[in-house]
Amino acid sequence: MKGTSTTLKRGTLFKNIRLTEDPDEIEGNAERVKGLVLKAQFLTKA
Numbered sequence: 001m002k003g004t005s006t007t008l009k010r011g012t013l014f015k016n017i018r019l020t021e022d023p024d025e026i027e028g029n030a031e032r033v034k035g036l037v038l039k040a041q042f043l044t045k046a
Helices: none
Strands: 015-019 025-029 036-039
Touching: none
Parallel strands: none
Antiparallel strands: 015 025, 025 036
């Protein structure tokens, strides 16, 4: 990830998920990273 020393691995759980103005992006919080914006094409519903 750019801008952080934290590495997120496959299967990381995100909480407090919010939609952004762009329908292809989702904002959420991981265990150690807050306010991370992710592309929806790489996410799956748990």
